Amino acid sequence: MKRSQLLLLLIPVLISCVKELDFNNLDDLEYRGQWVLPIINADLTLGDVVAGDSTFTADPDGGIRIIFEEDSIFGASIAELVAIPDQEKQEIPFVAGSPPVILEFELGTLGSGEQLKKIELSKGLLKWTLDNPVANPVQYELAILNATLNGDTAKFILSANTMGIDTGSIDISGLDFDLTQGSLGYNNLKYRTQILNDGGAPVGTSYKSTVQLVNIVLDEANGYFGDRSVNLPSLTQNTNISGFENILNGLKIENPTIALKIVGNVGLPFEVETDMDGINKKGNILPLVISPINYNSPVNQGDWDTSRLTINRGNSNIVDFISNVPDNIAFAGKLHLNPNGNTGTDNFITQDGEMYVGVKIDIPLEIKTKDLIVEQLIPEFDLDFDEEQTNAIEKLKMHFKVTNGFPFDANLRLEFMDIVDDGVGNITAIVTDSVNVDLLTSAVVDASGRVLTPTVSRSEIVFDQTNIQNLLEADRLNIRVTFNSYNNGNDLVKLYTNDFINVIAGIDVKLKVKL
């Protein structure tokens, strides 16, 4: 009751309010505040980057290097280094009532002058045919006199049960060949045949038979493996170097090196010709031009050899190669076996033989940058303003205060992009507007290029009304920073773990937002 009395007293006030007040004014109310506020305070110390990224290492003096290391970018198997092709079919004729027959053949090779003395098969088949001229079963024995299996001469029984041609294959894995017999002293195969059961055929009856060694894979080999080339498998390796994917051009690294290392226990000297292409973000390919690497090979079985080649600015185009900013490197190449021919020292390869090529890219961050461009695209950019609020910002300035402990000047360019759809599925991003600011002033460096004194600089971007409109309507934002090392990119600078930067960004914005 008391409340209602109070409200009754207010009725005249409210009624008379309603008469004169125009509530449509509410639709015109706007928020028109002007604010100056910090928005970002970002720090970067190179030491933190180095600690968090395995591609970077720090020298004892704090100097930073980018290290990319891969122990085995490619290797070669025994099968690739020593290969024996399928052999020709050999005619093995024998006659009923005749004594055993000795036959000698030369091992077929790839034709590169191979002179094999000993081989051990990990795999292989002996394929045979036997033409039985009689109706009864026939058997004969094929012995490979210069091959043993578990210490015994390799012998195989071939049989045909019915008249006509019979065929078969015998697994000869594990056979150990001594190919040194015969007149050549290498590549020698020696067979012996004798009839075990002639099937009742009359003496003098002639039997026709063939044998063929196929699918031969070696476990071990000894001798001269020939002078030939073996193509290495190709691959593309991402360098995973932080930031490389965003750098377009303008980088000049002073003293990069690439160390190639061939490690193996294979007794086979060879030369490696590498075909290494650096591919940058734009798809530009630049080959690394270097001389072949020689693998000298160990002399004794069980020994290992490591051969190295260091590629530097003196013996290659590595400076240009790295300046191309490869974020991918395509590796290919070939091996040239026994590049010096047959020197009289036998090649060897054993069951546990291996050979691989490793690479280590070492990039000390001693650099010059001339208009080095780093780009980062924000593909989905939306400031979430209603269409009716496109005039919501009357004034916009971005202020930057940068304490720069890096030896670089930098210009920041923000590009506002629109996505244009032509209606038939083609989508294009076009730059509608952009703004620029000289963001960084290089720190002062000493004669070696090391930062002596950070600089503090202030700058601002003033957005005019067109800029603001385009910013509010942008679908993408491209951030493009152009770096020049100290003295306008002419001086060499060196990066250390204690180099740092602090960027404080603030805005001065005057709003006109409909409520």
Next chain:
Amino acid sequence: MMKKIITLLFLGAVTFSFGQSYISVYNFNHINQNLLVNPASPHNYKLVIGIPGLGGLSTHINNKNLGSFLEEGGDPNENLGSTINNLQPKDRINTTQSLDGIFVGFATGRGYWTVTAQQKTDFNMTVPSELMKFLYFGNAGSGYVGKSLDLNTFNIEAIVRNEYGIGYQHKVDSNLIIGGRFKYISGVSNIYTQRFNTSIYSDIENINVNTDILINTAGIYNGILDSENPLGYYSGGAFSKNIGMSLDLGAYYRINERFDISGSILNIGWVKWRKDLRGIELKGDFDFYGVETGFPFDSLDFGEFIDSTVSRIEVNEIDINSYSTSLPSHFIISGQFYASEKHVFGALYQGSIWNNTLYSNYGVMYNGRYSKWFNLMLGYSVIDNSLNNMTLGASVRLGPFQIYALTDNTFGFLSPSKIVATNVRAGISLSFLDTPKKLKSKKSKSKNE
């Protein structure tokens, strides 16, 4: 529609505001209730009985023109901006409401007694004018870039109480009257700013907020907010543990037939709050230097970062001990010129003290005593530096029933979008004039003369 409702609520909030004014009622002694603001006011009643609930109801309206953005034909943004820009640090929002439950006055010889029971609500809050400018115009628009916005003078206080009073005035001689009233107070609820230390510094590199606030409450938690019947809690508590007392004092002196002077001091007293106590403490500080991040930043979650930053200011409900608050007190002085028995002109000054600040109201008025059944008050007053307050009041007697209504701002009713200050008081009483014998003897005496 929702916007209109919200706006009405907003206006309702801001129009119940500001300087409690006694200008219209102080010298309007045709109604006995003016003894509540001037215990020594002379009058010619023998017995007055206020009708419970209707005997007296007053409220005070002032809004510093905050509703100006709704003015028809005006530019709402310019009007609102102009109003906020004109706010002063001393400005306050004051809502007072009193409801007479019992009002009985009766004469005894040279004295006159009053017995009252009232429920009173006082709400006082300093208008955080600089904070409103800061928020509305922005730190740059309000000139606070690189400067600290100090909110230490902010104060908020609300008291709901039941007052039981007994008053007496004594006619010392034919010219001098003195009076006073003792009031026993039963507090219902209270909000009291124990301490309020807050500052905001901002520039383009940093925002610093430092705050140490303690608001004492009584009868809010476990009281109005948590009660199943909050209105019952609000109007109840006839005799609670929150006990207080206060005094009103007044004096009146008739200098000669043409002039009188008078004065009063109201609400000299306190309340000790003991029941349903709870403190709200906001303490902490933070610096915001922008979203702190490292390079490269793929995403920046401003909302989360700001939430975590602001959360460094802790808001806690804490236990507090009993505490005392003084009452908002007032003093009034006035003088009147009697052009004739029917036409009286007066001037009045009212000082109100709250938050260590003196708020002044003053005005001039004409009092028309046309007959026993009709009296009129016209006046002009300045309330808390707000001009253009036209006072209008009238009382009408219909037999023993006396009906009255007064306001300090007639224009406010005529032009609500420009309303600045209005004090409304209205009520119905049963009243009986003093013995006609005296009047008759005076009349026969004058006839003889």
